Amino acid sequence: MYQDVRPIDPTTDSTTTVQRYENLLHTGQLHSCILATDEFEHAAKSIPILFMRHPQTKALAAISLLGLQPGRNLCLDHDGNWRAGVYLPAYIRCYPFMFMEKEGKLLPSLDRQASVVSTGKGERLYDDQGNPTPYLQSILGLLQEFHNAQVRTRQFIQHMEKLDVLESMTMDVNAAGEKFRLANFIRISEQKLAKIPEQQQAYLIQSGLYRIIAAHLMSLNNLKHLGTWQAELH
Secondary structure, three states: OOOOEEEOOOOOOOOOEEOOOOOOHHHOOOOEEEOOHHHHHHHOOOOOEEEEEOOOOOOEEEEEEOOOOOOOOOOEOOOOOEOOOOOOOHHHHHOOEEEEEEOOEEEEEEEOOOOOEEOOOOEEOEOOOOOEOHHHHHHHHHHHHHHHHHHHHHHHHHHHHHHOOEEEEEEEEEEOOEEEEEEEEEEEOHHHHHOOOHHHHHHHHHHOHHHHHHHHHHHHHHHHHHHHHHHOOO
């Protein structure tokens, strides 16, 4: 979704305004997006949660799978609205804002190419005195919460890697007789999890990490929803 992301500031953006999206058509080509562990329990009720490595950095990230093929978000209905009862990831809720990191600092930034950004309609970012408006303050709070959640997510993933409980995942999803192969994804292995020392298992339960693991594993049942929604396209 992000195309031209640049930091915001009171001088450059004294007249910048942002409208609220009427629908989510701008996410139509998003077939996956990053997800924080804070979101796992809510997301697990409706969408699959997987892990995948960045093709260049090889860093492992948690994602919500929104479609069975690149360029197609199956969580949108025919009117471009998010399907009722399906979890809407914070990554999408933050758009068109995000934090950019530069020299160890987090800079609030905006996708200048987003259709809702202008200098006329919508919510101002700064008031006449150059102070953040209540709208921007709420956005900054959301971005900070998402950033903090991503830090916790990286810590969780590092712990799973240390325990060596991750495994590659390949599977076929059926959609009205058509099979879609899911590959290059990673999941937590229940078999490997069962073999870790009892002390480590006790820590996962006491620390609350096991709830995150359980949410991930339960979410895999939602792959059938993607198959159903894919079949609706025919």
